[in-house]
Amino acid sequence: MRLEAKIEVDAVVIGGGIAGLQTALDLAEQDYLVVVVEKDASVGGKMIRLSKVFPTLDCASCITTPKMAAAAHHENISILTYGDLKSLDRSSDGRLEAVVEKKPRFVDEAKCIGCRQCEYDCPILVADENQGGFSARKAIHIPFSNAIPQVATLDVDHCILCGRCEKVCPTQAVDYFQQPQTIRIHAAAAVIATGFQMTSLHDKPQYGSGEITNVIDALQMERLLAPHGPYNRVLRPSDGMEPDSIAFVQCAGSRDRSMGVPYCSRVCCMYAIKQAMLLSGALPLADITIYYMDIRAFGKNYEQFFQNAQAMGIQFVKAKVASLAAAENGAVEVCYEDQVNGGVTRTSHDLVVLSLGKIAAWNPFGTCPVEVAEDGFIRSVSPRLAATLTSMEGVFAAGAAAGPKDIVDAIAEAGAAAMKAASYLSACHRPKQARSGVSINVKPQPSRAVAMG
Amino acid sequence: MREVQIDSAQQAQAEEKRVGVYICHCGGNISDHVDVEALCARAGQAPGVAVARTHMFMCSDPGQEMIIKDLQEGKVNRVVVASCAPSLHESTFRGTLQRAGFNPYLYEHANIREQVSWVHHGRPATEKATALVAAAAAKAARLEPLEPIRMDVIRHATVIGAGVAGLQAALDLASRGIPVALIEKSPFLGGHVAKLDNIAPSNEKASELLTRLTRQVLDQPAITVHTCTRVVGFAGCVGNFTLRIKVDGEQGQDEGKKLHSMPTKTPRRGVFLPQYGVVTGSCPENPAEDSIETGAVILATGFKPYQPMFGEYGYGRHPQVVTLPEAIQALAGENGSHPVWHWHGRPIRNLAIIHCVGSRQIPGVHEAAEGAALNEYCSRTCCSASLGFANQVRENYPVTRVFEFYRDIRTYGRGQEELYQRASKNRVLFFRFEAQEPPRIESNGTGSESPLQITVKDTLTFGEEVQVAADLVVLAVGMKPNGIDDLVEMMKLPVGSDGFLLEVHPKLRPVELPNSGLLLAGTCQAPMDIGEATNAASAAAVKASGLLARGFVELDPFVAEVNLEQCTGTGACVVACPRDGALQLAEVAVNGKPFKKAQVSPAFCLGCGACVAVCPTNAINIKGWTLKQYEAMVDAIVADLAA
Amino acid sequence: MSSASLKKLEIKTGLKQLRELRKETITAATTRMKEQKQIIKAIKNQLQQPTTVPAIAEAAGIPPHMVLWYVAALKKYGEVKEVDKDGCYFRYCSIEAS
Numbered sequence A: 001m002r003l004e005a006k007i008e009v010d011a012v013v014i015g016g017g018i019a020g021l022q023t024a025l026d027l028a029e030q031d032y033l034v035v036v037v038e039k040d041a042s043v044g045g046k047m048i049r050l051s052k053v054f055p056t057l058d059c060a061s062c063i064t065t066p067k068m069a070a071a072a073h074h075e076n077i078s079i080l081t082y083g084d085l086k087s088l089d090r091s092s093d094g095r096l097e098a099v100v101e102k103k104p105r106f107v108d109e110a111k112c113i114g115c116r117q118c119e120y121d122c123p124i125l126v127a128d129e130n131q132g133g134f135s136a137r138k139a140i141h142i143p144f145s146n147a148i149p150q151v152a153t154l155d156v157d158h159c160i161l162c163g164r165c166e167k168v169c170p171t172q173a174v175d176y177f178q179q180p181q182t183i184r185i186h187a188a189a190a191v192i193a194t195g196f197q198m199t200s201l202h203d204k205p206q207y208g209s210g211e212i213t214n215v216i217d218a219l220q221m222e223r224l225l226a227p228h229g230p231y232n233r234v235l236r237p238s239d240g241m242e243p244d245s246i247a248f249v250q251c252a253g254s255r256d257r258s259m260g261v262p263y264c265s266r267v268c269c270m271y272a273i274k275q276a277m278l279l280s281g282a283l284p285l286a287d288i289t290i291y292y293m294d295i296r297a298f299g300k301n302y303e304q305f306f307q308n309a310q311a312m313g314i315q316f317v318k319a320k321v322a323s324l325a326a327a328e329n330g331a332v333e334v335c336y337e338d339q340v341n342g343g344v345t346r347t348s349h350d351l352v353v354l355s356l357g358k359i360a361a362w363n364p365f366g367t368c369p370v371e372v373a374e375d376g377f378i379r380s381v382s383p384r385l386a387a388t389l390t391s392m393e394g395v396f397a398a399g400a401a402a403g404p405k406d407i408v409d410a411i412a413e414a415g416a417a418a419m420k421a422a423s424y425l426s427a428c429h430r431p432k433q434a435r436s437g438v439s440i441n442v443k444p445q446p447s448r449a450v451a452m453g
Numbered sequence B: 001m002r003e004v005q006i007d008s009a010q011q012a013q014a015e016e017k018r019v020g021v022y023i024c025h026c027g028g029n030i031s032d033h034v035d036v037e038a039l040c041a042r043a044g045q046a047p048g049v050a051v052a053r054t055h056m057f058m059c060s061d062p063g064q065e066m067i068i069k070d071l072q073e074g075k076v077n078r079v080v081v082a083s084c085a086p087s088l089h090e091s092t093f094r095g096t097l098q099r100a101g102f103n104p105y106l107y108e109h110a111n112i113r114e115q116v117s118w119v120h121h122g123r124p125a126t127e128k129a130t131a132l133v134a135a136a137a138a139k140a141a142r143l144e145p146l147e148p149i150r151m152d153v154i155r156h157a158t159v160i161g162a163g164v165a166g167l168q169a170a171l172d173l174a175s176r177g178i179p180v181a182l183i184e185k186s187p188f189l190g191g192h193v194a195k196l197d198n199i200a201p202s203n204e205k206a207s208e209l210l211t212r213l214t215r216q217v218l219d220q221p222a223i224t225v226h227t228c229t230r231v232v233g234f235a236g237c238v239g240n241f242t243l244r245i246k247v248d249g250e251q252g253q254d255e256g257k258k259l260h261s262m263p264t265k266t267p268r269r270g271v272f273l274p275q276y277g278v279v280t281g282s283c284p285e286n287p288a289e290d291s292i293e294t295g296a297v298i299l300a301t302g303f304k305p306y307q308p309m310f311g312e313y314g315y316g317r318h319p320q321v322v323t324l325p326e327a328i329q330a331l332a333g334e335n336g337s338h339p340v341w342h343w344h345g346r347p348i349r350n351l352a353i354i355h356c357v358g359s360r361q362i363p364g365v366h367e368a369a370e371g372a373a374l375n376e377y378c379s380r381t382c383c384s385a386s387l388g389f390a391n392q393v394r395e396n397y398p399v400t401r402v403f404e405f406y407r408d409i410r411t412y413g414r415g416q417e418e419l420y421q422r423a424s425k426n427r428v429l430f431f432r433f434e435a436q437e438p439p440r441i442e443s444n445g446t447g448s449e450s451p452l453q454i455t456v457k458d459t460l461t462f463g464e465e466v467q468v469a470a471d472l473v474v475l476a477v478g479m480k481p482n483g484i485d486d487l488v489e490m491m492k493l494p495v496g497s498d499g500f501l502l503e504v505h506p507k508l509r510p511v512e513l514p515n516s517g518l519l520l521a522g523t524c525q526a527p528m529d530i531g532e533a534t535n536a537a538s539a540a541a542v543k544a545s546g547l548l549a550r551g552f553v554e555l556d557p558f559v560a561e562v563n564l565e566q567c568t569g570t571g572a573c574v575v576a577c578p579r580d581g582a583l584q585l586a587e588v589a590v591n592g593k594p595f596k597k598a599q600v601s602p603a604f605c606l607g608c609g610a611c612v613a614v615c616p617t618n619a620i621n622i623k624g625w626t627l628k629q630y631e632a633m634v635d636a637i638v639a640d641l642a643a
Numbered sequence C: 001m002s003s004a005s006l007k008k009l010e011i012k013t014g015l016k017q018l019r020e021l022r023k024e025t026i027t028a029a030t031t032r033m034k035e036q037k038q039i040i041k042a043i044k045n046q047l048q049q050p051t052t053v054p055a056i057a058e059a060a061g062i063p064p065h066m067v068l069w070y071v072a073a074l075k076k077y078g079e080v081k082e083v084d085k086d087g088c089y090f091r092y093c094s095i096e097a098s
Ligand SMILES: Cc1cc2nc3c(=O)[nH]c(=O)nc-3n(C[C@H](O)[C@H](O)[C@H](O)COP(=O)(O)OP(=O)(O)OC[C@H]3O[C@@H](n4cnc5c(N)ncnc54)[C@H](O)[C@@H]3O)c2cc1C
Pocket: A014, A015, A016, A017, A018, A019, A020, A037, A038, A039, A040, A043, A044, A045, A046, A047, A050, A052, A053, A054, A055, A083, A084, A085, A193, A194, A195, A196, A197, A218, A219, A222, A267, A271, A274, A361, A362, A398, A399, A400, A401, A405, A406, A407, A408, A410
């Protein structure tokens, strides 16, 4: 039997990364009811998976969790995680309808207390995507220790239905028969905050197509540097050696027509500098080199951050890296044309980090008639004066969904999207009394049931 | 989310104080340096502590749930969390108490990260953490429930500066039904954008963009535009500010004077005048003052272009060296009748653009102007503006060769990399220099075709020294914050080392100032392009609108409180108080006789404690930070050190 | 039959159907689990004494990157701990053994 639920809100936010959460909070503060739809098992987006953030070097989980918790506990916000957006379109009454399929976690969200007994007892190890694949999780697991909600999720692709988790669960929360649930969300406005994803390592034959163990991507490096990372220190993945020499390859897939990413990914210069700084703190003796085309340290205090990195002894080499190859003893050979001294040069490093390109995480084609621009990100119809306006009336975009962006720009844009949505709501909306009449049952019932249990 | 019941003060007085201490590992940030388990064991022994626990991330949901459970099961009724700085999480944990049905002020925070694990290591770290936690627990045992100060707000906002940021912020607020006063010192709307022609990267016309934006503003009845106006007085606090404004058409405003000398004496409202902006009406001849009662203020005072020093890249020495704003103005004024662009009668066959002038300055490499600091930041917009300008020249005057001298090309934004690619396609030639070896500009001697010669060590061709002849050298000057010392002084605004206004948190709260009720929009905070400035403006507007939406604000109750029995009316506190209107002596009748006693106006009190220090009878205290609480903290630290 | 035992029976038949439905993934996952068990056993054998990843790899004949993955996983689930540093490598040891 298919379960169906209906939710009436003022605004629906698609994507629960930092941009989506900030938009939701700013709308909720204007007394609008908001539902956030997140496809992952936890909100937080990329930011909650970072180590520390430039240029303040704040610990990422320390500054993301308060936002996550604030949204989760806000009386006007409901969070719907592990939801698959099936469609977002205007319905016949002129309002928007988002149809979301809530994927089964095979765990009753209302009963799960997040004790992780099931995870400890499950016999199957699976590469942990939240740790860059460097460590394992179980077939049933809680994504990470500050995930919201703290609810276990069973991964049927790896489950052998041995029944152990069901037996060990102190609240009988495991339910192998859980069915997907369809949720229809009616809203006057929508904000798209679906963020970005990295291009694949496999698309770069000259950089080893992901086959060289000690060539990793920058998000993986974030995990190695995170206080709660897979090894709790920086080791190279091929054999656990503490690397002596680490290289960053910039624009690895950005500013590159052949990769379909002609634009600049905007944050990789800065995160490479940040990671280099964190590395030189963790491994004071290591040599760190950044191969770059231009260093784009354009934001507030970013140039000073770059200058500090140079003063710390991090090497900046202006070069486009031509190729990478596996060498003796796990080393990686970097081949580039040296623009300062001339000639093709080869150097060897223990670990190489690729600053891969960023592409849109969500392609609305077939799901939502909103237009995307040539770069694949949501098109803005007024990029100079109201960048968050999209081709669809009442639908706004914020954060990396509207082009690569760092956290501060994503947060500012999230505020802007909330402002535009609020303006739109006050212009087209029913009067206040009617509103509470329609949506009275939203918060306590379906949302709560959907969000956390 | 839940109905909150706040225990009444009477109940609290009778009950036994049971302190719960919750210590955070911070995922290793703390526990790598502080022995968290030992700290927990010791905290558990401290007087009044009923429970001591640890968690990987106290701020996470399970961490907070742990506290809620203990509170609801009656194990504890006062909470201490030992974790990061209170600026990050104090409000998170006060919220936790509230959700558990407790008064949020029965909470004390111990900072064992910034003050301990990030600066001390090994045993001393654990010892200092122990002392801090003991002190916090001692204070917690003496906490009483408090009520926040609730204040009505005036549903009205003021925006200072009518550049694109200020205009956008005003429009957004008005769209929420909030009346707005828009204050602009010049006679025109539009700020610096009025000086632009083609806007990078979208190639819109600045005139069209500004006309469109200002028409909406001028047509919006909720917005009152005050041009030729400055703020001359500022008082009040969040929700209830009073601004004194002064309207003056002449005083020191060259733009104002120009308006009066315009050919049409009173240009029409809404008309765009290139270089100046959009006209709102004529400026008043006679100065006048007025005041505005307002609930929130958005600062949108913008920037000014960097003014090169005499001799910097030959500026001032050679008339053919100009700034980018000057060059944009000149090119916009061309009517296109010549196949070659002419500057003061000379054809421009070779045009050079030098990037990063007055930006990205490095101590030890660059020299600052007299009395000024170095501009170490990147101005963010000049790369795209230069490339846009170069393309415009190449596409309209193909005979003009364009050379760009740069350090890094920062075309980071949407549509900007395309400008760079288009410039390459337009055969703009690029030379890259190191900050230490900037291009040198010399005169080419008489008789040669071009008056100037540029020499540079080009790192794109392996450091070869290259020479280029130039008819015009354009300096891509950066941004400096507009001079608003008067506002900074009046409103006590924080300014960063770069001279721009300083936001509360550079990552999470980019448009808020620590001064509650004051917000930031656009380039007064940092260099931004137009799209970024209007985004920031809308973000600021949403914060102001949120603040004014409910009709009231709640402020922390940490303000002075007078014990009327002990107060003898010396007035020492009133003298010591630094804040106007916070403290005064008032007539009070005691047993039919009038006495003078100190009286606090909570909304104005800063909670600084200057009064507490001078009271001879200890009759005045800061709520939530009483002398007794301080004594208990000190005692706990001393006891801990002795142990 | 009592309603409780009826329910049990229902679950039992339900599970049976579910197993049938997911036969392929279950078989594949079971094979993987068996391999994992063997590897874990081999690695744990080496971890009776503090030792490094390359040493385990060499002794157990398992590629070092795989050894590291298992060591990280065992560490996460509280079965292995890091002991000290040996040159550029760290030494690990099973918690039971220490
Ligand atoms: C390696 C690396 C390091 C970085 N370091 C820093 C740093 O130090 N400082 C800094 O400022 N920035 C940094 N960044 C950039 C930062 O990650 C982004 O600015 C930020 O994450 C953008 O937030 P967002 O919410 O727009 O997008 P995201 O974080 O991508 O969040 C989008 C969310 O939407 C969800 N979603 C996607 N599609 C759907 C769908 N169809 N339905 C429902 N939900 C969906 C996703 O699951 C995700 O939760 C770094 C980026 C990388 C890659």
